[in-house]
Structures are given as structure tokens and as C-alpha cells.
Amino acid sequence: MPSASSVTFRFAAPSDANAIRAIEFEAGQRFASVGLTGIADAPPMDIERVENKIAAREIIVAVDADADADATRVGFVMFEPQPTRIYIQELDVLTSHAGCRIGAALIEQVAQHALDRQLTQLILSTYREVPWNAPYYRRLGFRDIEPADLDAHLIERRDAHIARGLDESKRVFMRRDLA
Template identity: 35%
Template sequence: MRIRPATAAELPALQDIERAAGALFRALGMPEIADDEPPALDVLERYRAAGRCWVAVDERDHPAAYLVAEPVDGALHIEQVSVHPRAARRGVGRELLAYAADRAREEGLTALTLTTFAEVPWNAP
């Protein structure tokens, strides 16, 4: 998959990706995560306008995953990374993280940070 900056027109699709990815948490006994609303369009637009909203796109150039991040204390903090279940288990999330790491280096940031659920199987790698 190719990674590129998200466009403003794609932001609603990112919300759809978030909902689809979040639904998988229900089977893990985490319905509150499954029911959590995705970031609002104005929030996603702030990341996009700042140049920190990236999408992994399929062969038709449609987003299949996204990542938003912001600098915090000299590091690039990953606020959200979501992969649509249709694109899951193919290393897309890993590619997005590597892309973010490259952007962080270009900006002189020294690390990536992320908070996540350690017990979620797809987060383990």
C-alpha cells in the first residue's frame, strides 16, 4: 500500500475506517471501545492541515488505514492509527508507523510515542 497525506475530502472515510476497526473490540469484551466515536471531522482536519494525517491507500487510491500524530515533548505522539479490517494483518499499521517515524526524523523529533492496549492480539507485534 502507498502512504500519502490525507485530503480533506477523505476525512469522512477515516471516520468509517475508525468505526470498522473499532468494531473488532466488541469480540474482545471491550464494547466501550467498539462504541467510541471516531475523531470529529474538525479534529481530523486540524491534523490534516498541520501535515500530520496520513493514509495508506489501496490500488484505487482509497484510504484503507490512517494515522494522526502530533509533536509532544520532542517526540511524535501517535494519537490514532486505525486499519480497516479488510486491510488488516498485512503490515499496513506497521508501514504507517514507519512512515510517521521517517516524518518525525525529518522534523528533528527524537522518538515516537504511543499508548495502546497491550492485551489486544493485533497490537502484540
């Protein structure tokens, strides 16, 4: 188990691309335990997408200085800045590092990035009942957005999820207002 002081955070570099994909794939395996085998069986993101997000400075990685040289990157958050908020697209932490508050710290990194850009909210979409999804985000200060309160951008994102085969009846959009 890493110590809190051994994990640092930074914007992803081009050399992090394959590690990010490996973290995503490994973290996705947890979904098989809650019957979401489609996520567990999914391949990782395309390398070009990861490289583009890295170039745009839209991925922050968690690095464990105590881990061996091949496993230093232990988590990441990928996000999309929008005019008044940041949309969190993905948050993954290796299961070997789960429970160490790395995910919470990654969210705080994005919150600080948003505040630095004078953005007022974090938004995400996640599974309503998966313990490390909506219940976890609620503990981090996010609250559900009612379907009637979705703006045009979030409705478009929901429609894209449906087009990809996600069951939106099991998902929820959430927001956290920033001070």
C-alpha cells in the first residue's frame, strides 16, 4: 500500500500514453464483479485519443514514487474543459492502489485546475449503483442532476452514451460546485 506522501500528480506526458491505457483496462476489470461485463471486456482507449488528450493537457496522472519502475503511474483523470465547467470523462486507479484516496486527490487536482481557469463546476456521468461510482462521487461532494435539469450539452452526451450502447437508465449525471 503506498503512503500518501509517495504519490504525486502531474499532467500526463507522451511517455505515459501506454500506462494510461493499461490503467484503464485493469481498472475496468472491476466492473465484471457488478455484472457490467461489457466494460470489463472493452479494449482500452485508442492510443491516438490518449495522445491527443495528453497534448491538450487534459489528463493528470498519479505517480507512486515507491512503486517499481514499471508501475509508477497508478491512476489518472481525463477531463474536458467547457466554457463554465470541466467535464470529468474518466477516473481510474489501479486496484492495487484502491482505498488510498488517490481518486479523491485526482478529483481535487481537476478542481484546482478548474478554479485556476475561473470555472465553477465539475460535471460527470457515472453508474448510479456501482459502489465506486455515484456513491463514491457523492462522498466527494457531487450531487445528482435530475434528468429534467440536463442542459443541451449533457443531453447530447447522454444521447452519445446511448448510441454507444450504454444503459442510461442505470447512469446519472452529477455536479460539484466549486467555491
